[in-house]
Amino acid sequence: MKFDTLIIGGGLAGLVCGIALAKKGQRCVIVSSGQSALHFSSGSFDLLNTLPDGSQVSCPDRAWSALAAQAPTHPYVKLGKETFVRLASQVQPFLQKSGVLVQGSGLCNQYRITPMGTLKSTWLTLDDFPVCRMPDRLPWKKVAIFNMAGFLDFYTQFIVDEFRKIGTESSVHLFHFAGLECLRKNPSEMRSTNIARMFEKKENLEKLVLTIRQESGDAEVVLLPAIVGLVAKDGLEMLRCQVEKPLYLLPTLPPSVPGIRTQQILRKCFQDAGGVYMLGDTVKGVEKEGNRIARVYSCNHGDIPFVASNVVLATGSYFSQGLIATPDRVYEPVADLDVVYETGRDCWYDLNLFARQHYQDFGVKTDAGFRGIYQGNVLENLYVAGALLEGFNPIREGSGAGVSILSALYVAEQILSEKL
């Protein structure tokens, strides 16, 4: 199977890179083993919320120099300030053209609402989620929060109490109607995605509209857990039209309905641009010739190799098995790329779960052009994008989505510039 570019990993980084390449006419294939971090997304994309030293970031472009001083191998630092700013400015229009509508304020951070009801710094937010500019004030005085009775992955009282602290009153409305009762038959079905599937049915949605219209009273806005809009946004748009009040979604505990939809939209965009998406296949290994990847083998295709001018590794970190940790080392399973990690697992962890966890800093070593390194030698046609990169801590910094998107766009640029 011959392609211009083979992308291993179908999460945010793999899809963004694939779209960027396919839209420029490249023949691309994405091999994806299934879930990605998008499946538990908050509905927002972070660029950089916190510097490694713990100081807060309000505008990531202005924090670049401090980041460069503190984390010299950070993917953003490898990009250089100019490229970082240029690519970051492209993200919102890029996502928009791909069908993912986001709101943001340029290169500055804004605040989103967490499932705990607190406000948290972020960069771009899906347009059906609320955002605010201030960390301690909401744009409304009175809100109506609706939730399905018995849905345990969204606890309204957390939100009510946090909102009250910052001067916003909430009324809580639990709904249950016949169309949803079948969910209770199987006790493990009460998850966001299963409920969302029920709301793909028009009659259930209409019932919800009616409930909201009857009960929302004098609230300025209606807030609903993200349990609508799994497959298409039509349902959500109908809801927003008919409720006669601004309606926003709030994130739930996983799985993330908006995250799954975002992934599907990006995948469709990639396929519409001519890309081939192979879902449920896993890359087993590669054959190198000199400093190049010559052939790539997958589980489903046995001894028929993928042959591509370039290979992009976007396999994620531990969760997605882009990195694998054993008791004594961390390795990259596809091409056995050089990985930066500390020896001795005692220093991988902090016993406070909420402190900096060093294992989250580990990643694949690359050159300045994000090309992978095998036993000290740069592989000429293997690029690395997303969570498996070295030099950053996505959770502590709040930089996971940003690194995925920016590194993917950059890698796509590198590959395209080669052809010229």
Place this chain on the structure above:
Amino acid sequence: MIESYDVIVIGGGATGAGVVRDCVRRGIRVLLIERFDISTGATGRNHGLLHSGARYAVTDAESAEECIKENMILRRIASHCVEETDGLFLSLPEDDLSFQSKFVEACRHAGIRADVIDPKEALLLEPSANPDIIGAVRVPDGAVDPFRLTASNIIDAKAHGAEVLTYHEVTGFIREQNRIVGVKVLEHKTKEVKSYYASIVVNAGGIWGHDIARMVGVTINMLPAKGALLIFGHRVNQMVLNRCRKPADADILVPGDTISLIGTTSSKVPFEEVDRMLVTSAEVDLLLREGEKLAPVLAQTRILRAYAGVRPLVASDDDPSGRSVSRGIVLLDHAVRDGLEGFITITGGKLMTYRLMAEWTTDLICRKLNVSAACTTAVEKLPGSREAVEEIGKKMISVPLAQRNSTIYRHGDLAEKLAENTVSEYSLVCECEEVSVGEVKYALNELDVHNLVDLRRRTRVGMGTCQGELCACRAAGLMSSMHKYCTKRAKEDLASFLNERWKGMAPIAWGDTLRESEYMSWVYRGVCGLEWSQKQEE
């Protein structure tokens, strides 16, 4: 108002709970004081092995005899806490097979049935066992759930009028000349200090009993011995697997509920460390290395957690060097030993003999109080164990099968309280362990739950493979909605619960466990923005 009792028992482990139950059933007014939750010490941090006594047969005949007697009693009185799995003592090529005959002889002498079986037959009985074995002996080992056992003793004691105060810490004693007449207690929640009076105070504080005794100027020569264990993600073996040799490190693999446990190591630790038992990577490596010899499949089995407990070993009174250590029961009447009236210490022993320890202690109390009632705890069944599983199931036929079976497994006949549950209460809070909303509500209403960790001890919420990823948040929400605490406390409790889970995961955080941990970080720190301050830890 002066709060006065016949007896105050310090320590909510199995021993303390057993003493309280025995006392109250003999008509004695008793108060239990525990500084944290029940079973937070060594009771909750061991193998959960229903010893047949075979392990001690060669080295300690007295303990072996006590074990087999109590083993048979617990099967009767605590059937819902016990799994009758039987056990195998395996000889590997590196072990001396001549030990086997000595072992069997000693077992029989102690009254423990020990059948030598063909290694091939042993492998049919227990396919996970090392195929290289050269010998196998079958003994009546089993599995016992120490949380359940302790909780059930407490439930019975309370039902008969005992009072139980958890999160109350004894900070001092009230003394009149050479007699202890009461204790000063700090209530952790309110920070209030109260006094409680009793004719007799029983020190059942396990290793912490050392410091409790010191408060009244009594020295007990205790040696804190740390034992580390690993929990595997699924049940590898159906029978208990032991090495047929003199007791050594990591030579027992116990199946329990949905998991298997390998342990233990044994190392002396200083008293300053007994409240912060962390498992080291060297201990993990040793447990795995030895465990794989019993069941080679452990090398490919996911590890869920590592944890460690502290055994309260007691040196003989006549040996100040502390070398002559007994694993037997130590009952100290400080009136006789130290001239201090109204104070008794019960220590040493092991989980298996908790009931016997309680009986001895209560016998002594009765002599002092001139009570003539005899002990009934060897015959009276514990709550939860009074009905056959089939009968309980019949009464709960409307509850969906998964929830029905898991609650009966956990609560025995007490699960009947969930029979009237409505459909919304069948929803699962914890999907790994099949804990329903109804079960959580029952625990919150009736089983003295103050936080998520307490809830976990009573229901297994968060003990499955995901270690609380989703259920922790669900349970915190439920607790808050039932007004157990405000949402601010709920979030703090959620963070501290997740941190408690992480402490057991960090020593073995590689492979799938690290994947799970990273996911947990993403969800709670990333999506939820949950934080945790140092202040909370204190």
